[in-house]
Amino acid sequence: MKELMQDLVAANRILAEHGVIDAYGHVSVRSPDDPKRYWLARAIAPERVQVADLIEYDLDSNPLKAKGHESVRERYIHGEIYKRRPDVVAVVHNHSPSVIPFSVTGVPMRAIFHMAAFIGEGLPNFEIRDVQKGTDLLVKTPELGAALAKTVSDRPAALMRGHGAVVVASDLPRAVFRSVYTELNARLQAQAMALGRKVTYLDAEEAKKASATMEATAMRPWELWRRKAMGK
DSSP states (O other): OHHHHHHHHHHHHHHHHTTSOSSSOEEEEEOSSOTTEEEEEOSSOGGGOOGGGEEEEETTOOBSOOTTOOOOGGGHHHHHHHHHOTTOOEEEEEOOTTTHHHHHHOOOOOOOSGGGGGGTTOOOEEOGGGTOSSOOSOOOSHHHHHHHHHHHTTSSEEEETTTEEEEEESSHHHHHHHHHHHHHHHHHHHHHHHHOSOOOOOOHHHHHHHHHHHHTTTHHHHHHHHHHHHTO
């Protein structure tokens, strides 16, 4: 458990280093001791997270021991996804800047290179207005969290209109891998679209095979990024 807590600290710092999250955004991991629990940092800038900042929650997103810390208001994103997806072990919510334009234009984000093959032929887009009108766009109730989890469905990620994205995976290194390469794919796709009308995306078979190949190597960048983030 001690190593997992260090990994969660590293994940926060890695995502900040890659510009996927800034002073906001959060990443969680399901407890290996109890699948009905998860760990998430208190409401603090991700780059500043230490082990002492981590709080354990139940799947209703109630803190077990708050230790006087303020909880992240959007923790329901994590709890409701863990409820709906027993296969998910890590969740990232970010405001990935290159992704946001795809959430508001109706232009589908598609896999443009092999590193982001998991995106396939598109990602679902969560429209909070379909659930509740007149919000501040934050997913800070169980109902909104459940609706977002439904939008994610069985996909690796979903966009959030005018807000950012949520990324899920079967372990923490892959959640970080997917988050970093979702941001890079969005950036590259926008560049390609600016260069010309015709963009050649990965087709379904290419995406399936490339995703299996690249995600099998996710520990390679994770080990590099973790070492840099933790200074060793």
